[in-house]
Amino acid sequence: MKHLLLSILGCCALLASAQQVDVVKHQRLLQGVEGPAYYPVLDQTGTKLLFASGAEYGLKLYDMSNDVVTRISNERCAGIDAGFDSDGNVIFIGQSINENNLIYRTGYRYDVKRAATDVVLEAQHGAVNREMGSRGVAIHGPRKSYASAQNIGTAVNVQGSNLIITVNGKQRSCSPVESYAGYLWPSLSPDGTKVLFYAAGAGAFVTDLNGKVLARLGNYEMPCWYNNDYVVAQNATDDGHQFTSSQIMLLKADGSFRHELTKPTSMSMQPTSAAGKIVYTSIDGLLYLMEISIND
């Protein structure tokens, strides 16, 4: 009964706070220029786009201001977890397999101006993951780490089912939501005051910098900030083997509103957002740019 009442209240809240969302721009990117493109990542200015190219997921950079695409790395899967540093350069992780078939992961930094790639973290076996901070990027490995700035500012990271929030150099680890499999897709709101992450089996959540849950957004994957108040995310279903639907959702960060930006049958996925732009890909690797207006 209690659950029923809560559900009814939740629905009422959603209806009461209904906003008007209009798509003002929606276009294919790189049509006829590029093959399949996945895992798009926009930079803070919304003018540059990283994506994983082709079946092997090599890393490319698309400068939307001049329509130039640059290949950053041919390494297999280099494009799957790449990101921008706060200075606009690119951080990505490469892999190599040794004679015992163990994977060694290396941290790279691609200098956009020099068009050159440097190793910033030597190869090591085990998990090597990026952490995005307000002033820089860190790459953490089991033995060694790298940071692009001495203090990367306010930052958020996940380790298993721990949310690790760093503020003013002080690290706080918390587990605000129960999840055996772990936390994923952590990010900091543009104003640096809220944390967004996804707990496997539980859904997307917004917390404050102390790890206190502010809102549960629902079971939407790959959430990222649209602005300080809104989030875009992927809403996908599958049959255990393959996707059966996938769409891009707009979610209010307080959990009070959600809106379908694309239809479930569009098989749209892997959204990224910055500077009022949303870019996503389709299941067959077609990139789309979307701009919206929200009347609160």
Next chain:
Amino acid sequence: MKKNILFFAFMLLVAVFAVNNKVMAQEQPHVYINPGHGGHDSDDRNVVIPPFVQGDTMGFWESNSNLWKGFALKEVLTKKGYKTSISRISNTTADDLPLSTIVYLSNHSGADVFYSIHSNASGYGDATYINFPMGFYRGYTGQPVNPESARLVDALGPYIIENKSTVWSRQDYAIYGDWTFHSEWGTQGFGVLRGNNIPSMLDEGSFHDYYPEAYRLINHEYCWVEGWSFSQGADAYFGRLDMYDLGLVTGTIRDDRVERTDITRMLGADKRVPVDGAVAKLLDAEGNVLDTYTCDNVRNGIYLFKYVEPGFYTVEVSHPKYFTKTAEVEVKANAKTYQNFDLKRVRDTPPEVVEYSPVWGEDDAPVLCNTPIVLQFNWDMDTESVEDAFELEPAVQGAFKWEDANYRLIFTPDDAYDIDTDYKLTLKKTAMHGGGTPMEEDFILNFRTQSRNHITKLAMFPEEGDKVHCKAGAYVEFRCDSLLAAKDLYTLFHIYDKDGNDVDINKRNIRNNKKGDDYGYIRLSLLKALNPDEPYKIVVDKEVSDTAGLHLAEPITVNFTAVDAATMATQSLAIEEFEKVDDFTLTLPESDVDGLTGNLSLSAEKLFGNKSLQLSYTFPDDAENEIKVSMKMPPAGTFNSTDKVGLYVMGDMSFNKLNLYFTSPNRGVVKVPLTDVSFHGWRYVDALLDVLDDGETYVFAGLSLEKNGTVMGRNGAICLDNLVKESAVGVDDVSTRSNVKVMPNPASDYVVATADGYIMGVELLNAAGQVLVRNAANYVNVGDIPAGAYFMRVYTGGSVTTHKVIVAH
């Protein structure tokens, strides 16, 4: 002493350093385990096998077995020194992690390989006799996106396929790229391989809709062994096969001969009953029991001894109802030792027949000529020795069928027994049960057969040489002396065209006999029109049987020809077209007969003109009653004894008699038998009028339908279209005796009729009596009529005259 202590300490330091160096040299491989989908929802592959019902979480769910395999793999890999991650540790809907989530978790775990653990389903339903393992990597077969993924699959395959507890339908580990195997998905592929940035594979370990496998996959230990197999695959991939010292012993325990009847879809040894509750013991060389395993009661017979030191052992298997059996096994390091057992059931009394059929005595009624002989035994029997000991006098060819796990034998004669015959069955005492013990004495059974052993054809349409109207929907009907077994009966009737191709029947228009009918029948309707003037053939299989199982003595073959019935009359003139009900009077017998009914109506089933006249009727019994249809006013046209009269009749295969009546002022009414209505569809039937008095002129007065005196034709309906006179003589007669004239003749544009009185209308007919043109005036336009001979019918007040007309252009 001090020196010794110092030396010992030094050696210890060296040893520790060496161990550390080894660890540094061989880092811990990390395996990410994805035990498939979680939860007990509609997409979690519940296979319903008895005794479990749909949705019972204790039954087979792929989400259960995948998880148990994953647990086992995690446990074994941990013992082997691996680091592991696993995407779920429980089986709830919340564990049904989305595909993108699983891939992200794998990518960020730091793992070196990714295994997605599944089982497969063919989806073929009862046709499933498929059970083999499959491994998938991302990409096209032979063209993996990541070559390391293909190596990972290659490394696993041998350890999955070596499973000897199951029965495989093919003996290799099938390896595919997911883009090839699921080409319908394009390059989408399996969701857990898409975007997975480490060597990754998806395994379908076996087919869970192969029922025996579903039972095995309910067993945790069976799943555990598959988990172990995965660990061996990982060892092979990482070059660590020699780094683990323990092995295992496992296998399946089955009855050595009793076949299972609880399920379908079984291959090889899976056809035999697994021994639930069997106890397996692992004994060392001294006979000490090292481990004991009791098989579950879920019909799989699986046993397992985990983590066994390499060496030689004895496995002893026992069950209260079976003889104990042992086997020597060798266990090797990091290997699976398979030892299956086929147990012999304890059968401690001689076999005997405990029930049988038919049970017959001298005072009993004879038995049906196809009665099967059923023998029920007290033990499961050795089928070969029983069949050898089975002697029936007089000898009869037949088939043996075993049921109830070989406790019951059914002998069915290939054909019927002879009629009115005493039969004697002797089952000689050489018949043995499954344990090899023979019967103590012969078993004797006697019975006498009835005086009928086959069904008899009463009638059929078409019969040999018949002509069948070619229109779509033509009927084929078979009748016999007992009610036919209706199930799939139509499949025993085959209709072929001249090239031997099947002629389709309309499966939605099949009529079979029903309970209470006086005779058996099936009526089929042909789906498409036949080709006129082409030969066709009907074959009725011998297996057509009645409800008692008696069948035809021999197959029946009938040849017939398709015709257009409308063209069957030549040089004829339509005397009556049967277009108006009001022209006729229906007369039932003067003495009231209860239940005798008749009705006249117009029918759209016609050959000529707009309608035909339908006579529907019911005869209350088989007495020779007669329903008469009289013309209120005789049509124009006369007949004499040299004429031939024809009528187009759509029959109902009633075998009732159709008669025509003619009348003359001087001689009164004469009845002319026309035909027995033994056919379906339109047919042209004719008769010579030589029963009429010579020199006398008659007119058509009507017709009658007369009951045939058999059980057939108690009700039905026939349709009548044109009545024709097969002589041109009468035409001129008519023309001559009237004042009606037609001109010009020959004509090329118009034919005009003149008469003393008012002409109500005219019709132009072809030689078959079909009306080609009708006009409510005194002329017809023949400008578009092909040149030839025609008839013009002229309607005047109270009479109709017919005139031969030549059209020439």
